[in-house]
Amino acid sequence: MEDETISKNVTVVDKLYNGFATGDIPTVLGLMDEKIIWNEAEGNALADGNPYIGPEAVLNGVFARLGEEHEYFNLKDINLHNMYNDKVLATLRYDAKRKSNGALYDAQVAHFWTLKNGKVVAFQQYADTKQLADAANK
Numbered sequence: 001m002e003d004e005t006i007s008k009n010v011t012v013v014d015k016l017y018n019g020f021a022t023g024d025i026p027t028v029l030g031l032m033d034e035k036i037i038w039n040e041a042e043g044n045a046l047a048d049g050n051p052y053i054g055p056e057a058v059l060n061g062v063f064a065r066l067g068e069e070h071e072y073f074n075l076k077d078i079n080l081h082n083m084y085n086d087k088v089l090a091t092l093r094y095d096a097k098r099k100s101n102g103a104l105y106d107a108q109v110a111h112f113w114t115l116k117n118g119k120v121v122a123f124q125q126y127a128d129t130k131q132l133a134d135a136a137n138k
Contacts, residue, residue, distance in 0.1 A: 007082075008118060009082075009086055009087075009088050009113075009115045010080050010082055010088055012031055012115060012118055012119070012120070013080055013088045013090060013113050013115075013120070014080060015027070015031060016028050016031045016120065017075060017078055017090070019031070020075060021074070021075065025059065025063060028063075029055040029056075029058070029059060030055075031119060031120055032054075032055040032058065032119060032120045033116065033119040033120060033121045034054060034055065035053060035054060035121070036052075036053070036054060036055060036058065036119075036120055036121055036122065036123065037051045037052075037053060037121070037122045037123075038050075038051060038052040038053075038057070038058045038062065038122075038123045039051050039052075039122075039123065039124050039125065040052075040062065040125050040127075041124075041125045041126050041127040041129050042129070043129035043130075043133070044125065044127055044129050044132060045132070045133070045136060046061070046062055046065060046066075049061040049062075068099075069098060069099060069100070069136075070096050070097060070098055070099060071097040071098070071099050071102075072095075072096060072097050073094065073095075073096040074094070074095040074096065075092050075093070075094065075095075076092065076093050076095045077091075077092055077093045078090055078091075078092040079091045079092070086114060086115045086116060087112065087113065087114055087115075088112075088113040088115065089110060089111070089112055089113075090110065090111040090112075090113065091109075091110050092109050092110075092111070093106055093107060093108060093109060094106070094107045094109055094127070094132075096135075098135055098136060098138075100136075101135075101138045103134075103135040103136070103138040104135070105131050105132065105134075105135040107127060107128040107131045107132060108127075108128050109125065109126065109127045109128070110125075110126040110127075111123065111124070111125055111126075112124040112125075112126070
């Protein structure tokens with residue numbers, strides 16, 4: 001039973017990343033619990049809204065800002081790791097180009113997801129915030 005739940009959780013997170021990659025934001029938001037608690041990494045400029053509560057807060061406070069600030073913002077080298085207690089750890093990289101100055105970055109990142117009943121209830125980002133800040137201030 002536990003393995004089945006873990007597998008379902010990884011499938012949900014994988015579906016979320018695929019939705020983000022294809023621009024299917026309604027699917028991404030639909031995989032979030034209505035009371036999701038979303039935290040950006042400390043030191044990330046987007047952490048000014050922590051914690052973001054609910055999918056609409058994530059959409060407006062994180063996703064919309066990423067779109068406004070970047071020519072492109074891609075997630076690559078995504079590896080999903082099964083964890084206990086309805087948790088999934090994703091290790092990945094941000095491959096992005098800023099609009100303001102053309103700065104490119106390829107930053108190491110980890111996302112820690114908590115799920116309940118097939119929905120994401122919590123998200124914590126861990127990122128190379130120095131690299132993100134350096135790109136923003138180039």
